[in-house]
Amino acid sequence: MASKNYYDVTEWPVGNPYEDIGEVINSIIADIKSRQTDTDVNNGGKPGAVIYIPPGDYHLGSQVVIDISFLKIMGSGHGFTSSSIRFNTPEEEWADLHELWPGGSRILVDIPLEEQDEEYKGAAFYIERSGNPRLSSVEFSNFCIDGLHFKDDGTGETTPENSYTNGKTGIYVGSACDSFRITEMGLVYLEHGMAIYHADALTIHDNFIAECGNCIELRGWGQASKITDNLIGAGFKGYSIYAQNFGGLLITANNVFPRGASSIYFDGVTRSSITNNRLHSFYPGMVVFKENCSENLVSSNHFLRDHEPWTPFLGIDNGLDDLYGLLNISGNNNTVIANHFSKIVNTDNIKPVGATPVIIRVVSGNGNYISNNHMVATNVDAKTSDSCFSAQVDALLTTEASEQLIVTTVLVEKESLQNTILDSGSDVQVVMDKTVNAFRATPMPGA
């Protein structure tokens, strides 16, 4: 009577999981479908299954295609280690390293790709089904998806392993999905960590998604989901978190570290929350609201923007200047309360030269409420180092002997009206038409 719905990839008779785990998992899925054929047997019939991946190095040459609900794929180890640090270590030191590669229950994405392939073809896991109902309750838990290498992107701007480009995606959901869970995963060196279309009641919780071109992309449209308690950090070309036409998204308790072009990018997102995150970036445009993002809440977040301290990425940025704002808003009736902003830069690096940097910039839309935000801005001598970790820790801990930097705490453009700006800067620091927006200056200390 022992369950047939529990599979171990190392015990399945078809294929060799170390050579091509994709073939093995596809064979298991075919087995599940061949056994679970009837939709209504005594009030059940298609309970799905679990596929277990013990710790090990598993090459994936064949894309896994998932078109059944209630499939759980789980490992015992998210296996993240920094490939970026390793690839930027001089090769003569590699022999002395204890280990070179990520580990845990680790999938090495070896899918052969052509230049002109559609994006989804580079996905290790491709989830798609037409018809009804939407796929439900597919779960990914506690394994590692490693894209192995980045490659020359043709720009010549960086060495190939620093390009964040390889055409690979960890998890790609191409059709509408409901109640999916992605938890305790480790994603590394993928151009797209996960790209998910049309999500409903999605959980992305407690993952480690770093050194990817983009980390989390919610595309198309969707609703009522959460991105919570993750460690996330995209590359300079992409987004740590991206959402499109989404309603009711809760982004909270994430620690988003550099060097994503944006920590969070919203495109037409409404009635969602960005609360209680720690956001750290090396560029402006940390949080961006594009295309009429409305009625969103941004509160209790810690924003830190400072300089890239690690030698291999010096001189690289996301192309935005210091007038763009750390938080850039297009849309109506958003709420921005009780955030801390630190802007720690060297005056010499400010773009355009001589500009007064902007912390919050409201580009368009009416009725935004921006209240009780604390902006700290200081001028530092940026230090750099060949050691990724110590460079960053040193920079983070340096708060003394710094000179105050003059900033515009809030800039409201002329296209935007009827906003309310309270206790978020002095009369000089808040730049807007104060006859068409409401304003109360933060009281300033005496000398």
Next chain:
Amino acid sequence: MASKNYYDVTEWPVGNPYEDIGEVINSIIADIKSRQTDTDVNNGGKPGAVIYIPPGDYHLGSQVVIDISFLKIMGSGHGFTSSSIRFNTPEEEWADLHELWPGGSRILVDIPLEEQDEEYKGAAFYIERSGNPRLSSVEFSNFCIDGLHFKDDGTGETTPENSYTNGKTGIYVGSACDSFRITEMGLVYLEHGMAIYHADALTIHDNFIAECGNCIELRGWGQASKITDNLIGAGFKGYSIYAQNFGGLLITANNVFPRGASSIYFDGVTRSSITNNRLHSFYPGMVVFKENCSENLVSSNHFLRDHEPWTPFLGIDNGLDDLYGLLNISGNNNTVIANHFSKIVNTDNIKPVGATPVIIRVVSGNGNYISNNHMVATNVDAKTSDSCFSAQVDALLTTEASEQLIVTTVLVEKESLQNTILDSGSDVQVVMDKTVNAFRATPMPGA
């Protein structure tokens, strides 16, 4: 030497788990008790056990009775899918559906019930023990409890499968409990998802609890617990989260979707936090504080109240009118800061006809501090649809071309004194006796 404390329900010799998993689990618990008899064997003796439920459809005819500590019951799949959508799909379309039922490690609650049975008799899992110590560290993880059907509730208001009534409970804790954990579960189509008495240091984390009459009920009294990072949505008769006489409860990072009568209902709760949640409802009374709820913190939440867009539930509500408030407070010294409220309704649907809707209503109690909340209220043409998902997404994403709705942002009744209301509405929008309460109007933009 292989452990005897690991059980797989599909490998246990007593009973058939597919026919009655209750009999199997009760037999396993009896085995644990027969083996772990001595309370002090070399500083141990009663470590408990784990019972594993692989993915599959398991009928439960016999109630599981748990009276030992340190029992973990776990599956590999929360298995949620929307039964509500399925039951409201025309039956002629069922043949084309990929699957009809929830899945994962799924328990089908088939307990035979009589009309006059006590509530606990309808529980799939009944936890109870007298004497000392309290039961500790029972854990439920990553399986599905499915109540299968709702039934005619005699009101004739809805079709039976939409009644949220069937007398069934997923997890019922009848005596004091300590350090319990309920995580990664899927609960669906139960009248009560979980009802827990006298909880201490309880963790309810990262579950999916929806399409239940009530989702989470903490009853009697309790302390120092957390309800975090869940996806929750009760039916129109019940509560998504309910707590009674509780101190030190932390409710955070939950995404609570419609259509619960209340998203969160506190009855005599003190010194607790509702912070950083996304709350969405179709009715007033989203968060209610009854019976002297005091010294609680409500901050950084996103409240959205709009209209039911899905055809099968049109015309149904929780009986409260628009003067009740989205947040309704009875009690002293509560703190309400930095929340966003959106009220998106059609003027024609406001009750009583012609009334000015209320966002926050303070009914009684003194010393409440309500500060820096942003209220957005617009009049929309409510649209409805036969498709649950697309109807809701469409409604969520519609923010344009809407006309501002006149509301009372804060109403303090005469029985309530010495409150402080700051930056939460204009002089007209905040209705109270301003001689006995403190007030500062939000500065208003010019024309």
Next chain:
Amino acid sequence: MASKNYYDVTEWPVGNPYEDIGEVINSIIADIKSRQTDTDVNNGGKPGAVIYIPPGDYHLGSQVVIDISFLKIMGSGHGFTSSSIRFNTPEEEWADLHELWPGGSRILVDIPLEEQDEEYKGAAFYIERSGNPRLSSVEFSNFCIDGLHFKDDGTGETTPENSYTNGKTGIYVGSACDSFRITEMGLVYLEHGMAIYHADALTIHDNFIAECGNCIELRGWGQASKITDNLIGAGFKGYSIYAQNFGGLLITANNVFPRGASSIYFDGVTRSSITNNRLHSFYPGMVVFKENCSENLVSSNHFLRDHEPWTPFLGIDNGLDDLYGLLNISGNNNTVIANHFSKIVNTDNIKPVGATPVIIRVVSGNGNYISNNHMVATNVDAKTSDSCFSAQVDALLTTEASEQLIVTTVLVEKESLQNTILDSGSDVQVVMDKTVNAFRATPMPGA
């Protein structure tokens, strides 16, 4: 082909896990190292392994030493129960108790210790490696580490089992670590729950760490980590959460209960967040910022300080008086917004006698922004009880019939300048030099 990287301690041929699980795990680690020797075999080579500990009582006489990456150690049960309640129950009642000891997958720390042993020698798990890279992705999940007994600390202040002293540590990380995970653990009766040096991208999530001398200590320096969603409560001598020279730490969604000397203690911590926690303490100094802690965010927290209600610990405190502040800040440019503070004490117990208690005290540093905090202070008749649980619940739920206590809501010392204090107390309640700090009084209600 079945995986060799999955180990069950009860099935390993070397040692007896019930007598000394340390010997067994060390033997397994040696096996992993003997099998995984090459750092670069087909882009892999050292994936690590998982070691499973089924529920049971496992004595640990030999310290486990971990010097490999990608090792996961996991159980099926965090197994917490209150040893404190048991040891303070009269011994004649023990025979009637259902169980005496914690359970789950439980490790009993029996390491023989000498008085003069270095601290790390008392650790059940000691993680250390020199060279590069840092150890990565070691994971601990869902088991119990029990220190069994506290012992006479020579002070005579408490009975030995209440001393929180025994020289034992659960998890001790002695060298730099990256992407470690500690989740779903239960730690009890250890002098140090976990002490971790030089952490990067650390996850401490969803654990139960209580009745330990100190719960979580992040030492040395570190960055970009999270302590989230834990239930925590240290002893009166130590810290529930301690961090040293850390940048980018996110502490959120924790429920920290008494009786730690501090709930959270920061030593030279910068650009970090304490947001959205529930903090409860019996002493002042709940949250302390020492040694120039700068640019940190403290928001949306619930602070409750009341009196010890449980007989065995009456008269014990952390040595701080009521002028110290519940939140005590040394440092620059910190942000404190939207917190609730309740101070519920008996006037007769205030130290120094007749003093006006302080809620927030800024000791040194400039540019702190303290805004929109709500302070509630009442004088109560403290009640005590022999029953730990009911004493605390009674105290928590008592909010009525209490008399208001006069407090200083914010005290800024003369050494600290250029701070901004808004809506956090009346002109009388905020004590500072208002010519060198900015101030706006909370509007006060009329009589």
